[in-house]
Amino acid sequence: MTTVTIKDVAREAGVSVASVSRALNGTGGVTAETEKRIREVAARLRYMPHGAARSLITRRTHTIGALLPDMYGEFFSELIRGIDLAARARGLHLLVSSAHDGVDDGAAALRTMRGRVDGMIILSPRADASFLHANLPESLPTVLLNSPLRGRRYPVLNIDNYGGAHAMVRHLAVTCGYRDIALVAGPQDNFDAQQREDGYRAAMAEFAPGAPLRVIRGEFTEESGYRAGRELLASGRLPRAVFAANDMMAIGCLLALREGGVDVPGEVAVTGFDDIPIARYVTPALTTVQVRIVDLGRSALERLAALLDATDQATTPDADILGCEIVVRDSCGARPHGKTSTNKAR
Amino acid sequence: MTTVTIKDVAREAGVSVASVSRALNGTGGVTAETEKRIREVAARLRYMPHGAARSLITRRTHTIGALLPDMYGEFFSELIRGIDLAARARGLHLLVSSAHDGVDDGAAALRTMRGRVDGMIILSPRADASFLHANLPESLPTVLLNSPLRGRRYPVLNIDNYGGAHAMVRHLAVTCGYRDIALVAGPQDNFDAQQREDGYRAAMAEFAPGAPLRVIRGEFTEESGYRAGRELLASGRLPRAVFAANDMMAIGCLLALREGGVDVPGEVAVTGFDDIPIARYVTPALTTVQVRIVDLGRSALERLAALLDATDQATTPDADILGCEIVVRDSCGARPHGKTSTNKAR
DNA sequence: GGGCGGAACGTAAACGTTTTCATCGCGGCT
DNA sequence: AGCCGCGATGAAAACGTTTACGTTCCGCCC
Numbered sequence: 001m002t003t004v005t006i007k008d009v010a011r012e013a014g015v016s017v018a019s020v021s022r023a024l025n026g027t028g029g030v031t032a033e034t035e036k037r038i039r040e041v042a043a044r045l046r047y048m049p050h051g052a053a054r055s056l057i058t059r060r061t062h063t064i065g066a067l068l069p070d071m072y073g074e075f076f077s078e079l080i081r082g083i084d085l086a087a088r089a090r091g092l093h094l095l096v097s098s099a100h101d102g103v104d105d106g107a108a109a110l111r112t113m114r115g116r117v118d119g120m121i122i123l124s125p126r127a128d129a130s131f132l133h134a135n136l137p138e139s140l141p142t143v144l145l146n147s148p149l150r151g152r153r154y155p156v157l158n159i160d161n162y163g164g165a166h167a168m169v170r171h172l173a174v175t176c177g178y179r180d181i182a183l184v185a186g187p188q189d190n191f192d193a194q195q196r197e198d199g200y201r202a203a204m205a206e207f208a209p210g211a212p213l214r215v216i217r218g219e220f221t222e223e224s225g226y227r228a229g230r231e232l233l234a235s236g237r238l239p240r241a242v243f244a245a246n247d248m249m250a251i252g253c254l255l256a257l258r259e260g261g262v263d264v265p266g267e268v269a270v271t272g273f274d275d276i277p278i279a280r281y282v283t284p285a286l287t288t289v290q291v292r293i294v295d296l297g298r299s300a301l302e303r304l305a306a307l308l309d310a311t312d313q314a315t316t317p318d319a320d321i322l323g324c325e326i327v328v329r330d331s332c333g334a335r336p337h338g339k340t341s342t343n344k345a346r
Numbered sequence: 347m348t349t350v351t352i353k354d355v356a357r358e359a360g361v362s363v364a365s366v367s368r369a370l371n372g373t374g375g376v377t378a379e380t381e382k383r384i385r386e387v388a389a390r391l392r393y394m395p396h397g398a399a400r401s402l403i404t405r406r407t408h409t410i411g412a413l414l415p416d417m418y419g420e421f422f423s424e425l426i427r428g429i430d431l432a433a434r435a436r437g438l439h440l441l442v443s444s445a446h447d448g449v450d451d452g453a454a455a456l457r458t459m460r461g462r463v464d465g466m467i468i469l470s471p472r473a474d475a476s477f478l479h480a481n482l483p484e485s486l487p488t489v490l491l492n493s494p495l496r497g498r499r500y501p502v503l504n505i506d507n508y509g510g511a512h513a514m515v516r517h518l519a520v521t522c523g524y525r526d527i528a529l530v531a532g533p534q535d536n537f538d539a540q541q542r543e544d545g546y547r548a549a550m551a552e553f554a555p556g557a558p559l560r561v562i563r564g565e566f567t568e569e570s571g572y573r574a575g576r577e578l579l580a581s582g583r584l585p586r587a588v589f590a591a592n593d594m595m596a597i598g599c600l601l602a603l604r605e606g607g608v609d610v611p612g613e614v615a616v617t618g619f620d621d622i623p624i625a626r627y628v629t630p631a632l633t634t635v636q637v638r639i640v641d642l643g644r645s646a647l648e649r650l651a652a653l654l655d656a657t658d659q660a661t662t663p664d665a666d667i668l669g670c671e672i673v674v675r676d677s678c679g680a681r682p683h684g685k686t687s688t689n690k691a692r
Numbered sequence: 693g694g695g696c697g698g699a700a701c702g703t704a705a706a707c708g709t710t711t712t713c714a715t716c717g718c719g720g721c722t
Numbered sequence: 723a724g725c726c727g728c729g730a731t732g733a734a735a736a737c738g739t740t741t742a743c744g745t746t747c748c749g750c751c752c
Contacts, residue, residue, distance in 0.1 A: 002485040005738060016702045021740060029700065048483055050461035052398040052407065053738035057707045061398065063441070063462070071430050077423030084417050084444050093458070094442050095409070098430050112439070115396035115708080116409070116462075137394055139348040222623075251627050281568075281597050283629030351708060362732045367710060375730065399708035403737045461738080 004045045013041040024049070055115075063093040064304060065117035067109060069124055071098045072221070073248050074276035075293060079145075082297025083121060090305055092118075103131065110135040119304045121145060125190045129153075141307035143300050148191045151319035155307070157300050161192050161273075164289035164324040165199025165243070168271055171287075171326055172241045173207035176334050178269060182214035182239040184228040184249050190220070196245045196273060214239055218249045225249030229256025238268050241332070247272035247279050247288055254282060254331070265333030275327055284330035291324045350391045359387040370395070401461075409439040410650060411463035413455060415470055417444045418567070419594050420622035421639060425491075428643025429467060436651055438464075449477065456481040465650045467491060471536045475499075487653035489646050494537045497665035501653070503646050507538050507619075510635035510670040511545025511589070514617055517633075517672055518587045519553035522680050524615060528560035528585035530574040530595050536566070542591045542619060560585055564595045571595030575602025584614055587678070593618035593625050593634055600628060600677070611679030621673060630676035637670045 010017045015038060022030045023038040030038075041047075055061040066083060068076055080096065087094050095117055097109040103126055113120060114137045122132070123145035132154075136142060144156045172178050183200045186193025197215070204213060216231060218224035225244055229252065232238055244250035250272030257264055264270050264284055272279060275290035299322070328334050356363040361380060368376045369384040376384075387393075401407040412429060414422055426442065433440050441463055443455040449472055459466060460483045468478070469491035478500075482488060490502040518524050529546045532539025543561070550559060562577055564570035571590055575598065578584055590596035596618030603610055610616050610630055618625060621636035645668070674680055 003483065007738080017739080018703080018741075019701060022701090025740085027741090031700065034700085046480065046484065048457045048460040048481075050402070050738050051458060052402045052461040053707090054461070054740075055707095056396070056398045056402055056709090056738080057740050059707080061462075062458075071423075071427040074420065074423070077417075077420070077426075080423075080426075080442075081417040084442065088444065093455075093462075096426075096430065096440050096442055098434065109439075111394040112397060112408075114394040115398040115400070116407075116439075134392065135394075137349065138392065222627075255627065278624045278627065281601065281624060282627050353708080363709080364711080364732060364734095365730085368731090371710085373710090377730065380730085396708050399737090400710075401737095402708080402739090403710050405737080 004047050006047070006049065009038065009042050009045055009047050012045060013038045061093075061116060061118050062091060063095050063117045064301065065095045065097060065113045065120045067106065067120060067122045067124055067127075068096065068098045069126075071096075074278060075246070075248075075274055078276065078293040079123070079297040082294035083301045084297075085294065086298040086301040086305075090301075092301075092305070107131065107135045113137075114140070119143070119308055121300050121304060122147070125187075141304060143304045143307070145296070145300055146192050151317045153317060155303050155317045156319040157296065157303065158319065158321045159192065159291050159296065160321050160323050161195035162199040162202075164273060164291070164326070165196040165245075166203040167326050168243055168273070168289050169200055169203035170207050171328070171334070172243065172269065172271065172332065173203070176241070176269065176332055178240040179208045179211040180214075180240040181208065181211070182216065182232065182242050184216050184218045184225060184242060184244040184253060186218060186220050186245040186249075188217065193220070193245055200243060218245065220246050220248060222248045222252035222255075225252025225254075226256045227252075229253035229260070232268075233257070233260040233262070238262065241269040241271070244270065244272050247274045247276045247286060250286055250288065250331075251278065251282055254284075254286070265331050269332045271332050280329065282331075287329045287332035287334070288327060289324050290327045292322065296322055350393050352393070352395065355384065355388050355391055355393050358391060359384045407439075407462055407464050408437060409441050409463045410647065411441045411443060411459045411466045413452065413466060413468045413470055413473075414442065414444045415472075417442075420624060421592070421594075421620055424622065424639040425469070425643040428640035429647045430643075431640065432644040432647035432651075436647075438647075438651070453477070453481045460486070465489070465654055467646050467650060468493075471533075487650060489650045489653070491642070491646055492538050497663045499663060501649050501663045502665040503642065503649065504665065504667045505538065505637050505642065506667050506669050507541035508545040508548075510619060510637070510672070511542040511591075512549040513672050514589055514619070514635050515546055515549035516553050517674070517680070518589065518615065518617065518678065519549070522587070522615065522678055524586040525554045525557040526560075526586040527554065527557070528562065528578065528588050530562050530564045530571060530588060530590040530599060532564060532566045532591040532595075534563065539566070539591055546589060564591065566592050566594060568594045568598035568601075571598025571600075572602045573598075575599035575606070578614075579603070579606040579608070584608065587615040587617070590616065590618045593620045593622045593632060596632055596634065596677075597624065597628055600632070611677050615678045617678050626675065628677075633675045633678035633680070634673060635670050636673045638668065642668055 006017050006020050010020045019030055020038055023035040070076060084094055106124060119141035121143050129149055142154045144154050146158055147156050149156060172181050185197050216228045218228050242253055244253055250270055254264060254270050257268060262268055272286050272288040275288045279286040279288050352363050352366050356366045365376055366384055369381040416422060430440055452470060465487035467489050475495055488500045490500050492504055493502050495502060518527050531543050550557060562574045564574050588599055590599055596616055600616050603614060608614055618632050618634040621634045625632040625634050
């Protein structure tokens with residue numbers, strides 16, 4: 001009763017359900033006047049087609065799923081925004097799932113996607129090959145983000161973590177002339193964190209050979225960055241520069257140092273990674289490795305959409321690396337203090 | 347072929363589809379050993395049930411839809427996070443739709459939700475009563491966020507915009523002793539913006555009678571806040587305090603003033619509204635009206651879940667107002683003395 | 693005038709599940 | 723021995739669409 005189906009419209013308009021379907025979908029085979037009548041009845045009855053029923057037979061949901069480890073922080077929100085932007089432009093909807101506490105959790109989330117989405121974008125540190133094989137429907141188009149899996153089965157989009165970290169350390173060492181550069185690293189099991197750490201170590205060996213290596217483990221959160229800053233303060237021996245593996249930790253660290261009365265960048269330089277929107281608004285404005293997060297999300301979706309359009313499996317999965325540049329602001333000390341001309345509000 | 351259905355499992359296990367369904371869903375009526383056999387076959391074939399087919403007959407999607415005007419800025423990302431958190435705890439999925447350029451856009455988004463979601467959370471400045479009536483399936487449980495519609499048909503959750511703005515102006519006028527307080531307002535057709543402006547005007551009349559009222563129109567973006575700051579600078583007559591109707595505009599304004607060489611809070615105090623996570627990290631740390639955004643999202647979802655659980659329509663839709671407190675940091679020039687609470691309206 | 697082609701429309705089969713109902717076998721009770 | 727109840731299972735209906743396939747009707751050409 002309460003829900004009006006296509007049958008109700010058909011009965012009320014005195015036609016068959018087939019005609020209603022044809023009229024409303026704009027497929028041919030129906031007179032202009034009957035179409036008009038059907039449309040009127042549909043509007044009057046406030047009929048809206050049942051998505052599940054439709055996509056059951058159409059085999060199209062016009063929805064793509066996004067599996068993320070978390071929703072906290074601007075990195076993920078910007079990523080989602082990028083995905084959403086591109087999805088919207090293509091008339092696709094977005095089913096997000098941040099369930100990823102445990103592996104089972106993610107597995108369950110993935111399996112329930114079957115029949116609800118046309119494709120998936122997966123950003124999951126824990127999603128290895130066997131996990132995906134076990135929990136992903138055989139023929140579900142999928143794009144991987146920031147994954148160590150190198151495009152053997154699915155297209156992969158990665159950030160140039162190594163290159164970005166390497167460039168940042170070079171900037172600190174060569175341009176700014178610092179040698180004692182500490183790293184606030186990310187979680188050990190995180191792929192991005194590993195690559196960034198590799199880049200740090202390689203660049204240190206290259207540009208500051210013999211300099212002390214100092215790595216503090218963080219968790220990509222502001223709070224862990226804050227703790228890292230406190231730890232540095234407590235150690236009694238401050239490094240000349242701190243390179244945090246992401247902006248949120250850099251910001252947390254910044255706060256700890258500020259509270260500790262340390263002059264940034266005068267005594268200690270601090271830099272980050274990601275260039276989340278906040279980065280330019282903290283004080284001192286954060287020098288960081290710019291990742292075009294929105295573009296990352298956007299191209300992930302566009303890659304997926306290409307997969308969807310290509311009915312044949314002719315498309316070869318490959319791996320792309322999104323390059324990133326370092327953007328120099330105030331927190332590294334390379335520029336005259338207080339000058340913020342690159343701060344262009346968007 | 348490529349997709350394995352319940353029939354394949356049934357055939358392979360030598361049972362009927364009914365038994366497979368029963369075994370996999372844990373409904374009774376199947377021997378422990380046949381269930382085991384069925385589960386093994388299902389795992390071997392990597393069967394995963396088709397969501398659309400299932401929910402077509404179950405009339406449950408375990409998904410809730412969220413209609414948002416935009417995805418830009420931390421307010422919305424935090425809101426989504428709050429919704430997601432609560433949804434995850436309840437085993438619900440999230441279908442987000444930020445399509446809202448035009449009214450038609452939102453209407454289309456809403457209509458396609460039919461049969462894909464069990465309920466909706468709608469935050470849409472443009473969604474008036476007739477819009478909702480026309481585009482929302484008759485019996486789809488829905489919760490409205492920040493809507494002028496006062497719970498006649500749907501439960502509504504609002505922020506105490508008026509009270510928060512009122513309290514902030516009182517703080518600036520009474521506690522800090524400023525009289526010349528400018529408002530950087532939000533979009534005119536935005537409900538929250540209107541209420542905040544009302545609160546500003548009322549509190550000004552009450553606590554700074556005769557003081558000049560100064561309202562600059564913004565759009566809730568950093569950039570519009572930046573423009574507002576430039577406008578104030580260009581006017582040659584700076585107010586003693588600027589109350590921005592949200593944090594993003596406050597931060598943009600902060601940047602403009604900093605670039606203009608204005609001392610904040612020494613010459614001009616700046617405050618915001620929302621308490622987005624960034625607020626505490628800008629310099630000077632932003633005094634603002636704290637809205638528990640995550641809680642707002644969370645309780646919206648929980649309200650909706652309650653609607654879903656209550657099969658009968660016995661639940662009376664009502665309107666709740668989420669109280670907010672002002673949190674004093676550095677940007678207003680007062681001593682950080684803690685929080686002042688607005689009375690929580692019921 | 694009879695056949696013919698095509699447009700408009702209806703009938704019914706699919707899509708992949710869940711669930712009701714019937715069937716079957718079997719053990720215990722009278 | 724017959725009956726009853728019950729647990730396990732299968733057959734089939736249902737969910738709301740789309741679409742392949744008939745059917746009807748009409749105008750047209752020979």
